[in-house]
Amino acid sequence: MQAKEFKVKWGMAIDIDKCTGCGACMVACQAENNLSPIEDASNKIKVMNWLVVYELSNKKPFPEHDVAYLPRPCQQCGTPPCVSVCPVIATDKNEEGGIVSQIYPRCIGCRYCMAACPYHARYFNWLDPVWPEGMEKALTPDVSVRPRGVVEKCSFCHHRFMMAKDKAIVEGRDPEALADGEYVTSCTEACPNGAIVFGDLNNPDHQVYELARSKYASRLLERLHADTQVYYISRREWVRRQLDNYLDNEKVKG
Amino acid sequence: MAVDRRGFLKFVAGVSAGVMVTPIPWKLLDDASIWTQNWPWIPSNVDGATSYVSTVSKLCPSCVGMKVRLVGDRPVRILPDENHPLSKGGISPLAVAEAQMLYSPARVKRPLKRAADGAYVAISWEEADALLAEKLGAAKGSIACVSGDETGSINEVLSSLAVQAGSGNFYLMPTEAQPAAKALAAMGGKGQLGYDIENSDYVLAIGANVLETWGPVISTRAAYKAARPHGEDPAVQFVFAGPVQNSTAAGADQWVPIKAGTEGVFALGIAHLLIKAGATADAADFSAFKSLAEAYTPAKVAEITGTNADQLKAVAAALLKARTPLVVCGSDFGQGTGAGTVMAGIAVNMLLGGLNRKGGLKLLPVAEPVVSSAMSRAEMMDKDFVSYMSRINAGKEKAPKAMVFYEANPAYALPQATKMSEVLGQVSFKVTFTTFLDETAMLCDLVLPVPMGLERLDDVATPYGYGQALYCLARPVAPMPASVKPAGDYIVALAGKLGCSLGVSSWEEVLQAKAKAMDADWDSLMDGNVFTSDATVSANLSFAADLLAKSVNVKAQEGNFAVAPVFKLGIGTAKTAIPPYNNKLIRRWELQGNELYVAMNGATARKLGVMMHDKIVISNKSGSINARVNIFEGIMNDTITVLMGLGHTAFDQFSKGKGENVMQLLTVGFEAGTGLSVWNMAGVTISKA
Ligand code: SF4
Numbered sequence: 001m002q003a004k005e006f007k008v009k010w011g012m013a014i015d016i017d018k019c020t021g022c023g024a025c026m027v028a029c030q031a032e033n034n035l036s037p038i039e040d041a042s043n044k045i046k047v048m049n050w051l052v053v054y055e056l057s058n059k060k061p062f063p064e065h066d067v068a069y070l071p072r073p074c075q076q077c078g079t080p081p082c083v084s085v086c087p088v089i090a091t092d093k094n095e096e097g098g099i100v101s102q103i104y105p106r107c108i109g110c111r112y113c114m115a116a117c118p119y120h121a122r123y124f125n126w127l128d129p130v131w132p133e134g135m136e137k138a139l140t141p142d143v144s145v146r147p148r149g150v151v152e153k154c155s156f157c158h159h160r161f162m163m164a165k166d167k168a169i170v171e172g173r174d175p176e177a178l179a180d181g182e183y184v185t186s187c188t189e190a191c192p193n194g195a196i197v198f199g200d201l202n203n204p205d206h207q208v209y210e211l212a213r214s215k216y217a218s219r220l221l222e223r224l225h226a227d228t229q230v231y232y233i234s235r236r237e238w239v240r241r242q243l244d245n246y247l248d249n250e251k252v253k254g
Numbered sequence: 255m256a257v258d259r260r261g262f263l264k265f266v267a268g269v270s271a272g273v274m275v276t277p278i279p280w281k282l283l284d285d286a287s288i289w290t291q292n293w294p295w296i297p298s299n300v301d302g303a304t305s306y307v308s309t310v311s312k313l314c315p316s317c318v319g320m321k322v323r324l325v326g327d328r329p330v331r332i333l334p335d336e337n338h339p340l341s342k343g344g345i346s347p348l349a350v351a352e353a354q355m356l357y358s359p360a361r362v363k364r365p366l367k368r369a370a371d372g373a374y375v376a377i378s379w380e381e382a383d384a385l386l387a388e389k390l391g392a393a394k395g396s397i398a399c400v401s402g403d404e405t406g407s408i409n410e411v412l413s414s415l416a417v418q419a420g421s422g423n424f425y426l427m428p429t430e431a432q433p434a435a436k437a438l439a440a441m442g443g444k445g446q447l448g449y450d451i452e453n454s455d456y457v458l459a460i461g462a463n464v465l466e467t468w469g470p471v472i473s474t475r476a477a478y479k480a481a482r483p484h485g486e487d488p489a490v491q492f493v494f495a496g497p498v499q500n501s502t503a504a505g506a507d508q509w510v511p512i513k514a515g516t517e518g519v520f521a522l523g524i525a526h527l528l529i530k531a532g533a534t535a536d537a538a539d540f541s542a543f544k545s546l547a548e549a550y551t552p553a554k555v556a557e558i559t560g561t562n563a564d565q566l567k568a569v570a571a572a573l574l575k576a577r578t579p580l581v582v583c584g585s586d587f588g589q590g591t592g593a594g595t596v597m598a599g600i601a602v603n604m605l606l607g608g609l610n611r612k613g614g615l616k617l618l619p620v621a622e623p624v625v626s627s628a629m630s631r632a633e634m635m636d637k638d639f640v641s642y643m644s645r646i647n648a649g650k651e652k653a654p655k656a657m658v659f660y661e662a663n664p665a666y667a668l669p670q671a672t673k674m675s676e677v678l679g680q681v682s683f684k685v686t687f688t689t690f691l692d693e694t695a696m697l698c699d700l701v702l703p704v705p706m707g708l709e710r711l712d713d714v715a716t717p718y719g720y721g722q723a724l725y726c727l728a729r730p731v732a733p734m735p736a737s738v739k740p741a742g743d744y745i746v747a748l749a750g751k752l753g754c755s756l757g758v759s760s761w762e763e764v765l766q767a768k769a770k771a772m773d774a775d776w777d778s779l780m781d782g783n784v785f786t787s788d789a790t791v792s793a794n795l796s797f798a799a800d801l802l803a804k805s806v807n808v809k810a811q812e813g814n815f816a817v818a819p820v821f822k823l824g825i826g827t828a829k830t831a832i833p834p835y836n837n838k839l840i841r842r843w844e845l846q847g848n849e850l851y852v853a854m855n856g857a858t859a860r861k862l863g864v865m866m867h868d869k870i871v872i873s874n875k876s877g878s879i880n881a882r883v884n885i886f887e888g889i890m891n892d893t894i895t896v897l898m899g900l901g902h903t904a905f906d907q908f909s910k911g912k913g914e915n916v917m918q919l920l921t922v923g924f925e926a927g928t929g930l931s932v933w934n935m936a937g938v939t940i941s942k943a
Binding site for chain 2: 018019021022023024026028032037039040041042043055059062066068069105109128129132135137139142143145147197211214234235
């Protein structure tokens with residue numbers, strides 16, 4: 001399948017070597033996108049997360065052991081496997097920017113997309129979203145709350161994209177030529193280590209443009225050809241090897 | 255009209271095709287899913303005008319600067335603040351949830367009194383005022399105050415109250431600041447230690463969890479961020495020495511495994527090698543220090559710390575090569591370390607010529623107190639709460655008649671937590687000023703609700719570890735709940751009622767005086783600006799070699815295994831417990847349901863004959879906890895890591911009853927030479943359950 005091309009293509013370059021696994025991005029994501037808290041968060045099947053920070057291990061025993069953390073938002077595939085399986089077109093990729101959408105009122109909760117997504121980036125609302133009394137006052141006005149029974153996922157904080165575009169239009173600028181940093185996701189903004197860089201992968205003026213072309217950059221399960229818009233950077237070879245299922249004798253990039 | 259078979263089949267095919275082509279079923283399905291999602295019990299968003307206010311977190315121990323997004327008058331998001339030196343465009347995983355915590359189910363909403371049957375009943379403020387005046391009046395001369403706020407001027411008010419109406423017993427909850435202050439004082443220094451990480455090109459953190467919990471961690475992480483462009487060789491090397499491959503080790507260029515509690519020895523091993531390479535320092539007792547360091551040969555250090563001699567030598571060589579190296583000694587879980595550890599770290603910085611130099615260790619000025627009879631910062635730092643509690647326990651000191659807690663949760667957060675709660679039981683009247691119904695509140699006779707940092711006027715003066723003198727204000731950005739009272743004004747008035755003369759009549763006056771003492775401009779502070787100063791205090795430090803020799807000695811531990819607590823800011827603190835938005839950060843094999851998982855490496859597991867998920871009991875003379883086994887290879891042999899912040903018996907559904915409190919296993923000892931209470935080494939025995 002040929003990836004759809006867009007003039008503007010939002011993407012990330014996440015430096016795994018810079019992530020210390022603190023989780024600020026995960027909490028910032030929940031607050032920004034109105035995800036509800038859950039009493040027993042150890043039940044990882046029922047927990048709703050748009051962004052998860054995974055722990056990676058070089059699988060060597062102490063003292064040779066090394067650890068790394070991998071923040072995983074939706075990878076915003078160029079050829080999204082989730083889109084083609086949706087029977088009601090609740091998810092699509094056809095807007096400028098190349099963000100894979102999710103239209104909650106249209107979702108019938110069949111979860112085909114979850115089965116199709118190779119990155120486990122989609123989550124099903126098994127439970128009603130419930131906030132402790134009064135906490136709904138801290139909901140942002142930008143993202144609607146999703147009910148039980150629908151699938152949700154990271155939208156690259158799409159509302160922020162719309163706001164940045166609106167601002168550019170009001171100021172008489174081209175909304176398709178936003179400056180670097182004018183639109184970033186909540187996780188990008190929160191990370192104290194600057195592990196996540198966000199921008200237009202097609203715009204040479206944006207930092208991600210170069211970073212995505214770094215010799216250390218690769219994508220998750222690249223050989224599935226999902227053509228994702230999230231790049232991972234690591235100077236450590238063992239980390240890069242784990243980004244796809246490399247055989248021991250296979251060489252990785254970088 | 256007769257319908258033949260063929261006609262019927264055509265009709266059926268037509269209907270089927272029609273159904274496929276018509277949008278009606280799809281439209282109905284779509285509509286049905288929309289209708290079924292219009293559930294009235296699901297909250298809908300409320301719109302309003304967005305505005306931003308800059309302030310600083312009083313909730314997160316990193317004192318992170320933050321920009322609060324308000325929609326109407328509701329704070330909805332905590333965002334990083336580019337312009338705040340304690341944020342620099344980053345936010346801590348704890349502060350980022352602060353807006354939501356305003357509505358935490360654990361918040362105390364009205365004054366509570368403990369009735370005769372032990373149950374809490376809501377009372378009016380008038381009733382609370384009367385009860386407090388009566389009880390504290392009766393306890394006059396024997397009141398102790400405990401504060402959990404390390405950076406605020408509230409400590410001046412509380413310490414003045416303790417001095418004038420009590421027995422001079424004012425204590426801060428233990429952090430890393432006290433051993434550091436003790437170390438500096440012992441070496442003849444004045445002021446407060448500041449680490450100029452921002453301008454250093456080689457940061458060696460021995461124990462200190464500098465990228466997760468130590469000091470003003472978000473500003474440290476901003477320096478880390480600046481020095482490491484994506485995919486490039488880092489401009490600044492970070493090296494971490496500690497028992498666990500924690501967040502700092504994960505971000506560092508090198509992890510040097512050393513046993514918990516041996517940080518000082520490791521530093522002396524470095525000192526040994528630096529001196530051998532010709533390093534000296536302009537201190538009267540350099541030769542005494544030199545002969546002390548002489549004994550800490552790489553082989554001996556390797557034996558005590560469990561590291562290997564080559565790694566030690568490599569680190570020393572790299573320090574010598576760096577232009578502005580900096581050594582930070584501390585505790586990997588933010589407390590319990592001795593002054594000796596910090597002294598050894600200061601000594602290495604002295605050998606590296608790092609005192610009061612750019613990218614080095616700075617001695618920062620501390621403002622004089624502005625409240626009459628208040629303790630100075632140095633006096634406060636000298637007071638050791640854990641040792642006070644231990645003296646009461648041992649009958650060496652009488653329990654005070656009353657204790658006043660301010661945002662402090664000793665019943666959960668002190669080592670040997672249960673024992674400490676028992677000691678608190680000897681105090682006949684206890685009152686707490688708190689935002690959350692914590693473990694200490696559950697022991698108090700009176701619980702007084704105070705606003706959160708976002709709802710009150712408060713201050714932050716140079717958090718421990720930050721490289722510059724700093725002063726800024728937390729400004730009220732959200733309306734306070736109706737029956738909550740700001741503690742500042744309340745305690746100022748209370749002290750007045752108890753006959754103390756503070757020399758100030760309101761909380762704002764305290765803060766204004768403090769701003770003046772710091773040389774900061776009040777109006778500018780109220781606009782959200784931050785005062786910083788490059789001033790340093792001149793340093794003529796000695797090595798205090800004799801004291802160092804005694805204090806750095808590593809005692810033999812109980813049992814065959816060591817416990818290394820792991821502190822992660824995102825999972826909260828003793829004061830906050832696990833914030834509702836943050837329990838998702840707990841990893842799968844750290845907690846399952848209410849069951850705690852502890853981690854060990856494969857070699858340790860084999861030694862114990864246990865496998866992943868096996869149940870074990872970890873115990874020592876202080877207590878015991880039950881857990882299941884997780885295998886993680888980033889841990890030294892014979893060491894068990896336990897996540898801190900679990901095992902709460904109070905707070906709300908997000909924290910209560912989840913896992914176990916590792917503080918139960920941390921046994922208090924006393925550091926030789928300084929007498930400081932320490933609990934950075936916990937030996938345990940482990941058995942299969
Ligand atoms: S905030 Fe940054 S450092 Fe923390 S987990 Fe997320 S990406 Fe990693």
